[in-house]
Amino acid sequence: MKQKIGIPRGMFYYDYYLLWERFFDNLGVEVVVSPKTNKDILNRGIHACVDEACLPVKVFHGHVDYLKDKVDCIFVPKFISIYKKEYCCPKHLGLPDMIKHSIDGLPEIIDTQINLRKSNRSLKKSVLYTGKYFTRSSRKILKAFDEAYDQFIQYTELMSRGIIPIHAVGLWENLELKKSHNEDYRSQILLLGHSYNIYDEYINMNIANKLKKNGVKPITVEMVDDDTIRYHTSKLSKRMFWTHGQKIVGGAFSLIDAKAINGIIYISSFGCGLDSVLMELVERKAKEHNVPFTLLTIDEQTGEAGINTRIEAFLDMLEWRDTNEDNFSTYG
Ligand code: SF4
Incomplete structure (x- = not known):
């Protein structure tokens, strides 16, 4: 056996x-x-x-x-x-x-x-x-x-060519579905954080799906290749010696510089020391480039109603910005 x-x-x-x-x-x-x-x-x-x-x-x-x-x-x-x-x-x-x-x-x-x-x-x-x-x-x-x-x-x-992990949950079920919906989104938001926070739909309350239902395409740093990531982190004043930090910071920086995203939602676990440093670096860069940024901190007490309210407020703010020409704070 x-x-x-x-x-x-x-x-x-x-x-x-x-x-x-x-x-x-x-x-x-x-x-x-x-x-x-x-x-x-x-x-x-x-x-x-x-x-x-x-x-x-x-x-x-x-x-x-x-x-x-x-x-x-x-x-x-x-x-x-x-x-x-x-x-x-x-x-x-x-x-x-x-x-x-x-x-x-x-x-x-x-x-x-x-x-x-x-x-x-x-x-x-x-x-x-x-x-x-x-x-x-x-x-x-x-x-x-x-x-x-x-x-x-x-x-x-x-x-790295834009296909979300096949086994990741909550994003696209398969390639064909992604292709057929690709043109329908009104904006793209980077879902940022450790893979286990981004792809576990139970602990993040299926944020990717909430975005899709609102006509927003979720992007993740898996779509950025390693060379690009490392090129962007090499410009930091201090060397990034956490590999996950390389991916999160380098991926976000490259997408901000490429003007590929309309906003960033950082999903962090309560009490994560790494995230507090990484989030700060990304938030600063987002602010410099006028890219809206919001942080969602999750733990076992986090309620779905609170997450929904935060996401709705963030999306409303993005829409308001679109119609009022960038005249708004970077923070969600
Ligand atoms: S402390 Fe942060 S980086 Fe470490 S395992 Fe927890 S979430 Fe991941």
């Missing part, structure tokens, strides 16, 4: 799911993904996780708790660095340990360490570490990974 590996639908899932799914599938392992975040998963996470954690970490705990008795093992990588001389948030690094400490009755946790701070060479070690849970053949593991990686690269190239 095939072994089953659980992949929690949270945190880096939205960035790497396709790579992981193909890799495990190539190894002959059955992949079980937890369902989209819902009330039950959130409650499980709140119950299991420490109070001080940010919302995405709590949600991730909920997904692990959901999977724990349905699979033989759960994949919870320890992300230290995914780019040379850059780092991930300390909570990404501590995630496997937090999970093991907080949730009882877990199956095997595959806590592969990803640390590319010095070079990409350690990736091979991480891949072999992961694959050895399922086969002794290094050759088979590396082949499974290479094939998965090729497909993953094609997928990320599609995203």
Whole structure:
């Protein structure tokens, strides 16, 4: 019988799911993904996780708790660095340990360490570490990974050409739908923030859909290629050493400079130290270029009515600006 590996639908899932799914599938392992975040998963996470954690970490705990008795093992990588001389948030690094400490009755946790701070060479070690849970053949593991990686690269190239992640929820269901609606939008708004805040429609209360219903096209930084992102962050007075910061700041700067967006909605988790710095940089740039900016902070207490009111007010302000020729504050 095939072994089953659980992949929690949270945190880096939205960035790497396709790579992981193909890799495990190539190894002959059955992949079980937890369902989209819902009330039950959130409650499980709140119950299991420490109070001080940010919302995405709590949600991730909920997904692990959901999977724990349905699979033989759960994949919870320890992300230290995914780019040379850059780092991930300390909570990404501590995630496997937090999970093991907080949730009882877990199956095997595959806590592969990803640390590319010095070079990409350690990736091979991480891949072999992961694959050895399922086969002794290094050759088979590396082949499974290479094939998965090729497909993953094609997928990320599609995203930089304007296609939203296929597995992302709340945006476009498929390419055809996107094409057919492309011309109908009256404006474009950048949904900015960590992928797990932007693409988890339960925790962000499906903001992308709310925009679409109002005739506004949501844009994300996945549409900006890595070279462009890094070109824009290279102009900062201090080096950006968080990889997510590179993407958020560089992506936003490039879209502002290209005059590709009519406004920015930054979705941040309450208490996120990284976001407080990144948001400040983006807000300043938006102000210089007269691009409306608003911040939505989410936690487990956030109510949908409040979010709806903020979005409606922001969209009203954009419309008012359009009809009154830029004679309005940058702030939503
Ligand atoms: S970057 Fe912010 S939202 Fe993401 S895990 Fe760290 S503290 Fe939480």
